[in-house]
Amino acid sequence: MLTDNRAAVRKVLLITLFLNLVVMVIKAGVGYITGSLSLLADALHSFTDSGNNVLGLVTNQFASPQPDRTHPYGHLKFDGIGAVGIAAFLGLAGLEILRSSVDRIVSGGKPVNISPAEIWLLLLVLGINIFVTFYERKAGQRLGSGILIADAQHTMSDIWVTILVIAGLVGIWQGNVWNIPQLQWLDVFLAFPVAILVFKSGWDILQQNLPWLVDSVAIPPETLYNQVMQVAGVVNCHDITSRGVVGRQVFIEMHMIVDAEDVETAHQITEEVETLLQAKYHPARILIHVEPPAYRSEQITYESPSE
Structure with a gap:
């Protein structure tokens, strides 16, 4: 008999939802103040984290492992559907990042102004991302929840994106100090690898969950x-x-x-x-x-x- 862990999964999703909202607000706020396209793109990526948590809460409500008259094989595929929904969010986020980057290259924009205090704030955000990733992955493995493991993988991609963006913003800050305006282009160019990392994360999630949804062979x-x-x-x-x-x-x-x-x-x-x-x-x-x-x-x- 399978154990119904939905209450425990729901608790983890609520905790990570709160932390992801904090991360998103900080990134969006700093991105708006500094005018950083790469940071706003990263905030959009983090927005999908929050959306994924909400999606996970909805699908978790239906993903009972116990069979009943209408679903004699249980309801666990709702969990897989939720994971595929995460992949769809990532695809949309990646497209929006690319669109914004191309628009900045064609039309130009204001220079990015970043301060050491704002960089330290982003490092705090990075620490929250790291905590959420390991907390959610460990809980997902313990509870056997595909939605938690998929969402932890998404947040792991957010860690690398945030590291990349922070490195670019440090370069822009130093460029402002040393009067090297060419370093402003770091903000636009870094938005492209952000989009690639977002697409890759979505593709990985699809590869993990499609076999479950289309009944591929599980054991040779x-x-x-x-x-x-x-x-x-x-x-x-x-x-x-x-x-x-x-x-x-x-x-x-x-x-x-x-x-x-x-x-x-x-x-x-x-x-x-x-x-x-x-x-x-x-x-x-x-x-x-x-x-x-x-x-x-x-x-x-x-x-x-x-x-």
């Missing part, structure tokens, strides 16, 4: 075959399928031939197989179809139509 059937065949009494297993994500939840199905003269013995053998697979891939839901001893099949799993 050959691996399951070799493990099951080690159980005493198993003669053959075939038509092996699996889906889900190991560590989050997997569904395993197979047909099996057992060396048993009665139903009770066959049941005991299948129970041993289920215990073995649960130990390796918990949490898992396993369905085993027992076939007559005379039946034989060499088809371990399903083949692609072209094969």
